[in-house]
Amino acid sequence: MFKKFASLQWKSFFRSPNFGKSLAVKILMGFFAVYMLIVLAAMGVASYFILKDIFPDQSPMWSISQYMIYWILIELFFRYFMQKLPVMDIKPFLTTPVKKSTIAHYILGRSAASIYNLLSLFFFVPFCIVLLFQGYSFLNVSLWLVSIMAIVLGINYINLLINKSDKALIALGTIIAVLYGLDYFGLFSVKDFFAPIFHALYAYPITVLVPIALAVLIYYLNYKYLHNKIYLDASLKPKDVQVNASDLAWTKKLGDMGTFLQLDLKMIWRNKRTKSQVWISLLFVFYGLIFYTQDIYAEMMPMKAFLGVFMTGIFLSNFGQFIPAWDSSYYSMMMSQNIPLRKYLESKALLISVSVIFMFLLTIPYVYFGWEALAINFGCALYNLGVNIPVILFFGSFNKKRIELDQSPFGNMQGTSANQFLIMLPVLIVPILIFTLFYYLISVEAAVIVLSVMGIAGLAMRNFLLDKVTQQYRKKKYGMIAGFKQKNS
């Protein structure tokens, strides 16, 4: 029976209407995945030596045990976004003579083969090989690897259990922050507290039974839960969500545009995919820390321009690139309704503008790393406002792929086509090139001024540009309507 399910899965993948249509995207994603795996494996090899280098007086095994608790928590945190719940179209099987337990085991078993579980293996297996070469005991290392695999599976199944509630995510985030805070301020050494526990997995091979038992237990809980839910009205039907009604009356002050702005805000808050876009965008404020805290990048101004465009424009690119596909499920209604297309686009532009300004305000603290940081971010924000918003709206008219709003947000390629990669070129690369050019020809100040002036010019021509974009949307209307009707993309 498992074999049959697996073959159905296979067919659903290869016979999906969009298979082959977006080959370019698939190849690109493939390259990206291979790249990620190679990086992970390299990190696995390197981390032994890095840990040895940073903590010369303790065994790398001990060092890695210290951080194990953070790895588990952070992986759980990210999986909440990244990992899709395993879904199978089980409706047709409910009335066939297939045992419910088989279905449940299959669904759970399949999630064990998830790419996210493989990712950790790509890190830990090379790490273990290095350990062996360094003369660690074979028995201990191999059983330790087994423990790690059990922990990974445990994480996998815990995620399936908690993935339904936002509260779990907030709790996880809080725990991570609190633990790290305790560590950082030296109030309580979380690392030292957990290190012996995780190190024991290596030191005493018999303890491998503990993570295995835990993984089995969590699997069993999942199984119980799922088994009871294989009914049409339980797991298959999404829960009726209680409405969080706020009338957003203030949007009325914006007149015609307010109607659409209100709709957009509701869309963002009431759908999982859009909502997580907002959270992710906010998290990217910290992206700059990775670079600004390292001396190598201190003199690399083009890098800072990249950060400026990226951080202030993260919502612009994340949300903007899929306009108007966000409205794809009801696009034909929008097009037959009494809708001024112009106002519709203006409201999107306004929403993105607000996000750019907001993100810029959040990046102001980077002034700590020097006034250039602030100046560059300011110039980039202006460029985003003036130039990138019309550009991304224009490219939106090439979107023809439907987005199902209520489906899980991450690793979700819905609505993605080669278009999404093409957009990145003008939006991200062009401003960096302009900046770099003027930076090397003249100075940082000049480069920032050029970006700002372009942004202001764009703002001044906003009306004209939006007119052009509106015309473009009119022209592409039929293609969009037809494309958005294609389900299962």
Next chain:
Amino acid sequence: MIITQNLTKKYGKQTVLNIEHLEIPTGQSFGLVGNNGAGKTTFFSLLLDLIQPTSGHIDNNGVQVNTSEEWKPFTSSFIDETFLIGYLTPEEYFYFIGDLRGQNKADVDALLAQFDDFFHGEILGQKKYLRDLSKGNQKKAGIVASFIGNPEVVILDEPFANLDPTTQIRLKAIIKDLAAKENVTVLVSSHDLIHVTEVCERIVVLNKGEVVKDIKTSTETLKELETFFAG
């Protein structure tokens, strides 16, 4: 007055719609029947400029629909669930449509009050999003939304499908009321011959994209249609 002139729609070599001339006078209640694939939805989609005609055109009250958008203010429609916005509550959806058609909250509320019976207490005040309503209830919401803003042309594709018997009967009364207003043109398509003969003054039968019958409804119409479809 809706005038269709030499209208064809082809996909590749296949002609899915070919109407030489069809006039629907203002105020008429117009029924469109035909088997699956006869071209009913294609015709409505062309009328709403959701797809492009291969040749010919439709004029809606003097506005050619594929060149101007001036027909939108006086035309409203409900084709299928994709006309609904899933993450809104029915109330929010009605107000949104109201906003688009220049109706304030009070106007919309006044209109909705007339449909209390039709909603049967399952639409308003449910604290549910449209996507969480049953198919039938979604349809009710969509149909009523198409009455907002005093439209002069109302287009309903298969309004009776998926509705329970009580609601079907109420919907018939509503459509009759609407059609009785002097300047409201109602276009309805249906697979249900009984319903459509009851509410429409005129019935056009499409078969493989062509108009094969154009009947002014009388007591014999139902019989005539049944004979036709029995083949």
